[in-house]
Amino acid sequence: MKNTTFTYEEAVKKIDSIGGKPIVVEAQWDGDTQGWFLRMFVIVRTGIFKKTESSHYLGTISLGGDIGLFQGTIPPYSEVKVAQEIGGKLKDKYGLEFFFPSPNNPDDDCPRWTERHRAINCENCNKLIIPTDSPYLPKEICYNCHLIRKQNQRIIDEEPYDDGVDMYLNKNGEFQSLGFCSNFESFKIAPFIKEKVEGVSNEEGIKIVTLPQDDIKKLIQDLEIEIDKQILEYEEPKIEKRMSRFVTTQKMKYKEKEFELMNRFNSHHENLIGLISSFDTAKRAFSESFEYKIYFKKGISHRDDSVLRFVNYSGKGKMKIDQIYERFNGIISTEEVDKTISKLVKIGCMKLNDNEAEVTEIGKNIV
Ligand SMILES: [Zn+2]
Known part of the structure; x- marks a missing residue:
């Protein structure tokens, strides 16, 4: 959904043009591959003797910036604020009901106002929902x-x-992220630094592999040999007409020559894109005196990760132990929280100062 919104004034104009008595304005979530957005409707009652209710579309609020639902934290949706503002004003003007069943998080299982009799309240958060018909999901x-x-x-x-x-690239306490992969092998430079990381995955805790300048120099040379070999087979993109909608190309410079490369449906080109950008990164790292830092985890549980993540994101790196107890209250005991913090301290991800837990640089770099 492209970014779009509408104003209170536009809504009023639409409602007045429909005629009848507006009795409800509702805001409902909908989603596509790019994220969530809100659609708003007005329910109008017409007729004198035989009253009928009909729903009319008012507009859509899609403001982008939807970064999705990441572990345990729900990003604020700016669409909610806009919908609440418009809904609130319409409520005051027409004395109608503002029906917004899920203002706290996106949900497309909520009932429309007209089907609210079919809905139940979520047992946990009390939100109105139409029970799912999926056999894999709880209905309550x-x-x-x-x-x-x-x-x-x-x-x-x-x-x-x-x-x-x-x-990461690292120098004097500065860290630049080069990305996260589920497996080390997915990094383009993995085959070139294999011997540097051998045996790492068997050690408990956080293991950091550093590539100092000498190793980066070697990495640049190895990448260059590989690219020189691959580039001999370079052919210009041939894109069939029916595919042209799905493929884009990018121009990359390597040794003063420019190459046009397809980002999809051409494994040779895709490989070259990865190799050349890794080569450029390594060259930059070398000339700007950075080191590579690669973080491996072993023996970390969801419990450790959640506590670390909570302090890092909700507490911006620091938090009173009592607040951590409170967050995990009803899930794990205070003793278990203490044990988790001790473990995180032991593996270098946290520090303890009196009654406060602080995330270290290592901790920050793994969440
Ligand atoms: Zn709920």
Whole structure:
């Protein structure tokens, strides 16, 4: 959905042009591959002896910036504020009901106003929902609460959470992220630095592999040899007409020559894109005196990750222990929180100052 919105004045104009008595304005979530947005409707009652109610579309609010639902934190949706503002003003003007069943998080299982008699209240958050007909999902709670419940179970069970490797460029306390991959092998430079990371995955805790300048120099040379070999087979993009909608090309410079490369449906080109950008990064790292830092996790559980993430994001890196107890209250005991913090301290992800836990640089770099 492209970014779009509408004003209170536009809504009033539309409602007045419909005629009849506006009795409800509703805001409903909808989503597409790019994210969530809100659609608003007005329900109008017409007729004198035989009254009928009809729903009319008012407009859509899609403001972009939807970064999705990431672990345990729900980003604020700016669409909500706009909808509440318009809905509130319309409520005052017409004395109608503003029906917004899910203002706290996106949900497309909520009832329309006209089908609210079919809805139930979520047992956890009290939101009105139409019970799901999926055999795999619980019917008594909403989808969001289901996700929270599942995540809480992982925290209770201390399910392993070792997946993922983080890579950074580092110099004098400055870290630039080069990305995160579920497996080390997915990094383009993995085959070139294999011997540097050998044996790493068997060690408990956080293991950091550093590539100092000498190793970066070697990496640049190895990448160059590989690109020189690959580029001999370079052919200009041939894009069939029926594919042209799905492919874009990019121009990349390598050794003063420009190459046009397809970003899809051409594995040779895709490989070259990865190699050349890794080469450029390595050259920049070398000339600007950076080191590579690669973070591997072993023996980390969802419980450890959740506590670390909570302090890092909700507390901006620092938090009173009591607040951590409160956050995990009803999920794990205070003793279990203490144990988790001790473990995080032991593996170098946290520091303790009196009654406060602080996330270290290592901790920051793995969440
Ligand atoms: Zn709920």
